[in-house]
Amino acid sequence: MRRKIVAGNWKMNKSLQEGIDLARAIDDHMMNNRRMDVEAILCPPYIHLAQIANTVKSGKVAVGAQDCSDKESGAFTGEISASMIKSTGTGYVIIGHSERRNYHNETDELLNAKITEALRNDLSVIFCCGEILNERERGDHFDIVKSQIEKGLAGISKDEFRNIIIAYEPVWAIGTGVTASSEQAQEMHFFIRSVLSNIYNKKMADETVILYGGSCKPSNSVELFSMKDVDGGLIGGASLNKEDFCKIIDIFPL
Numbered sequence: 001m002r003r004k005i006v007a008g009n010w011k012m013n014k015s016l017q018e019g020i021d022l023a024r025a026i027d028d029h030m031m032n033n034r035r036m037d038v039e040a041i042l043c044p045p046y047i048h049l050a051q052i053a054n055t056v057k058s059g060k061v062a063v064g065a066q067d068c069s070d071k072e073s074g075a076f077t078g079e080i081s082a083s084m085i086k087s088t089g090t091g092y093v094i095i096g097h098s099e100r101r102n103y104h105n106e107t108d109e110l111l112n113a114k115i116t117e118a119l120r121n122d123l124s125v126i127f128c129c130g131e132i133l134n135e136r137e138r139g140d141h142f143d144i145v146k147s148q149i150e151k152g153l154a155g156i157s158k159d160e161f162r163n164i165i166i167a168y169e170p171v172w173a174i175g176t177g178v179t180a181s182s183e184q185a186q187e188m189h190f191f192i193r194s195v196l197s198n199i200y201n202k203k204m205a206d207e208t209v210i211l212y213g214g215s216c217k218p219s220n221s222v223e224l225f226s227m228k229d230v231d232g233g234l235i236g237g238a239s240l241n242k243e244d245f246c247k248i249i250d251i252f253p254l
């Protein structure tokens with residue numbers, strides 16, 4: 001049985017106090033959630049990480065950063081290293097979000113270096129992949145995702161890979177209000193397992209948590225999460241609101 005995960009990417013939102021209040025409310029909600037295999041991961045901006053990590057007490061809510069540097073330390077103004085993130089009590093880091101790929105020109109090679117550095121510092125990675133609209137319309141979406149995964153995971157050993165979650169996020173669905181249909185999501189998640197099976201093996205591919213991300217809301221997540229290969233979601237907009245995020249968590253039935 002794979003873990004069920006609902007991760008919230010807060011992006012560049014929330015003051016410190018707003019973040020603490022939201023994290024506390026979600027943590028309280030999780031205390032009352034009797035499903036032990038459902039986990040929430042909250043990914044606030046870097047500067048809130050330490051206090052949010054201190055706020056969550058239920059044991060069912062983890063904290064993640066939204067990015068990390070590929071460098072260990074040194075003269076890299078404005079950068080945050082994986083070891084600094086780890087030292088705040090944070091357990092996860094998102095790597096390869098399309099907004100980083102797009103606005104910060106992050107290449108597959110750089111993402112591979114970031115993943116390597118995160119894992120070396122004992123952080124679990126949520127590795128994002130997904131095609132843009134043109135690529136889907138051209139029918140290239142499978143090739144694009146395969147290439148992102150193969151390049152992103154180059155040189156990552158089987159042991160290291162156990163600490164990686166994949167998030168399939170079609171870029172055309174992020175923040176647009178348009179989701180992939182549950183069939184499109186299932187088809188791609190199934191394909192991603194076959195790619196992972198080729199790189200590692202079938203057992204490891206079957207054990208990998210694969211999240212769907214892209215305009216998830218309580219109303220559309222029921223169907224998406226009912227798909228065999230969809231193990232939860234990476235949620236942007238709806239993660240900023242306690243009611244919506246908790247409703248999405250509660251979609252997994254007892």
Ligand code: PEP
Nearest residue numbers: 174175213214215236237
């Ligand atoms: C995201 O940014 O990872 C995301 C899925 O955003 P949204 O839910 O707002 O589409």
